[in-house]
Amino acid sequence: xxxxxxxxxxxxxxxxWAIAIAILGMIPLxxxxxxxxxxxxxxxxxxxxxxxxxxxxxTVLLLSVARLLWRFTHPVPALPEGMKQWxxxxxxxxxxxxxxxIIAMPFTGWLYVSTGWSAHDDRxxxxxxxxxxxxxxxxxxxxxxxxxxxxATLAGLFENVHSKMAxxxxxxxxxxxxxxxxxxxxDKDGVLGRMVPGLEKDPQGxxxxxxxxxxxxxxxxxxxxxxxxxxxxxxxxxxxxxxxxVHSHExxxxxxxxxxxxxxxxxxxxxxxxxxxxxxxxPPSWTITQAASSIRFSxxxxxxxxxxxxxxxxxxxRFDPNNLEQSSAVVTINTASASDGVPLHDQSLPQQEWFDxxxxxxxxxxxxxxxxxxxxxxxxxxxxxxxxxxIALRLPFTLTLSGNRASMDxxxxxxxxxxxxxxxxxxxxxxxxxxxxxxxxxEAQRAP
Ligand code: HEM
Numbered sequence: 001x002x003x004x005x006x007x008x009x010x011x012x013x014x015x016x017w018a019i020a021i022a023i024l025g026m027i028p029l030x031x032x033x034x035x036x037x038x039x040x041x042x043x044x045x046x047x048x049x050x051x052x053x054x055x056x057x058x059t060v061l062l063l064s065v066a067r068l069l070w071r072f073t074h075p076v077p078a079l080p081e082g083m084k085q086w087x088x089x090x091x092x093x094x095x096x097x098x099x100x101x102i103i104a105m106p107f108t109g110w111l112y113v114s115t116g117w118s119a120h121d122d123r124x125x126x127x128x129x130x131x132x133x134x135x136x137x138x139x140x141x142x143x144x145x146x147x148x149x150x151x152a153t154l155a156g157l158f159e160n161v162h163s164k165m166a167x168x169x170x171x172x173x174x175x176x177x178x179x180x181x182x183x184x185x186x187d188k189d190g191v192l193g194r195m196v197p198g199l200e201k202d203p204q205g206x207x208x209x210x211x212x213x214x215x216x217x218x219x220x221x222x223x224x225x226x227x228x229x230x231x232x233x234x235x236x237x238x239x240x241x242x243x244x245x246v247h248s249h250e251x252x253x254x255x256x257x258x259x260x261x262x263x264x265x266x267x268x269x270x271x272x273x274x275x276x277x278x279x280x281x282x283p284p285s286w287t288i289t290q291a292a293s294s295i296r297f298s299x300x301x302x303x304x305x306x307x308x309x310x311x312x313x314x315x316x317x318r319f320d321p322n323n324l325e326q327s328s329a330v331v332t333i334n335t336a337s338a339s340d341g342v343p344l345h346d347q348s349l350p351q352q353e354w355f356d357x358x359x360x361x362x363x364x365x366x367x368x369x370x371x372x373x374x375x376x377x378x379x380x381x382x383x384x385x386x387x388x389x390x391i392a393l394r395l396p397f398t399l400t401l402s403g404n405r406a407s408m409d410x411x412x413x414x415x416x417x418x419x420x421x422x423x424x425x426x427x428x429x430x431x432x433x434x435x436x437x438x439x440x441x442x443e444a445q446r447a448p
Contacts, residue, residue, distance in 0.1 A: 014216030015067040022060045027166045043302035048234030055132045061106035080189040105165045112158035116144030117151040119159035124424040126353045133343040283320035283327045286444035293442045299433040308340030324370045331365040360387045386419040404446040411439045
């Protein structure tokens with residue numbers, strides 16, 4: 001049996017091993033994450049693992065398409081002459097089956113998540129796909145906008161094909177490795193050395209090729225270590241990022257409430273505006289020091305605490321402790337500015353399932369009465385309107401007045417169900433706590 005003379009290019013070899021190692025890591029990860037999601041202690045890590053799984057999977061898809069294009073444009077070494085006909089056919093069939101699986105497997109995973117439906121729980125599951133937390137990967141073909149029954153059927157199909165293909169990949173890999181070992185230890189035809197650099201003396205070896213291979217394998221090792229580290233150190237809960245200016249350019253006409261009475265403008269966080277002078281006897285207006293004020297929200301996701309804030313909001317406050325009767329506040333919150341610094345959360349919050357910022361750019365809290373609870377303690381009653389849903393609320397707060405300056409702190413908790421936030425895919429609060437705590441801190445100055 002003649003020794004294999006030709007060889008694979010450095011690019012083909014590096015792509016082969018990068019895809020092989022990724023897939024062999026992705027299968028146990030896929031199996032683990034499905035089960036780990038059901039267990040409270042591992043839920044947070046599982047949720048982060050889903051994003052990692054999807055990111056690595058999409059990278060495999062990219063590399064596999066590159067591999068196929070390289071295959072069409074760069075001839076592969078011929079099979080050793082001495083191989084039997086059936087061995088040749090088996091080798092060629094395995095190779096093309098692999099080209100099919102390394103593309104179809106990630107693609108079916110992408111199609112599955114694009115339905116926005118959980119095949120396991122048989123209900124909507126709109127979770128954005130973030131590529132290593134960097135940017136959101138679009139879901140395919142508008143599948144998540146189809147009728148629920150169609151989404152459920154397609155999700156079941158794609159998830160099933162996706163998980164079954166894992167077994168196909170394992171079977172093919174076993175066949176492939178067995179054949180490679182036969183070439184090496186039975187046929188001794190050097191075929192394995194064509195894909196394992198350094199196994200065989202490479203008469204045409206050059207330093208450039210050596211360098212390319214070394215760089216390629218170093219990149220694979222680094223990527224594998226980074227994936228392992230990311231798996232072991234999932235980003236779940238976080239402290240809110242500093243207030244940054246977020247401007248929602250949505251036309252305020254969309255706003256369910258603000259538009260009817262107080263014309264909303266996009267720049268809820270704009271520097272303090274001088275409110276109009278109050279009518280004689282009317283409570284004075286207060287100018288908010290935006291940078292020293294905040295509206296924060298907190299809860300848990302998969303048992304891990306998160307805390308976020310709205311970076312963009314404004315309030316029209318008219319308050320006089322001696323004239324609570326006429327005192328009032330209207331707070332307009334830019335829903336697109338909600339963020340807690342966790343990429344998955346920040347990408348999900350503006351989505352339809354959560355604040356649906358595209359259709360409801362602002363949420364408003366409008367007081368109907370403010371009463372004293374003794375000392376510097378007060379309570380504001382009013383209506384919070386989120387996504388067009390009015391929720392009656394009581395906001396107990398304390399207020400410290402010194403000269404023209406006021407410092408206010410209030411807190412309350414909101415049931416996500418009342419505000420219809422994230423209820424479609426998590427109606428039983430398996431993942432995100434139902435109760436969301438809201439803390440308001442306002443520093444303000446009496447308007448001249
Ligand atoms: C070559 C790359 C990939 C491999 C080898 C792979 C492998 C797997 C495996 C073995 C499972 C477990 C199936 C089971 O529970 O029986 C799984 C689940 C899953 N994969 Fe992949 N996957 C790949 C790429 C992707 C991509 C690109 C996405 C999405 C963008 C994706 C999304 C998912 C999802 C959402 C599940 C969970 C299914 C469920 O439990 O509901 N996968 N994957």
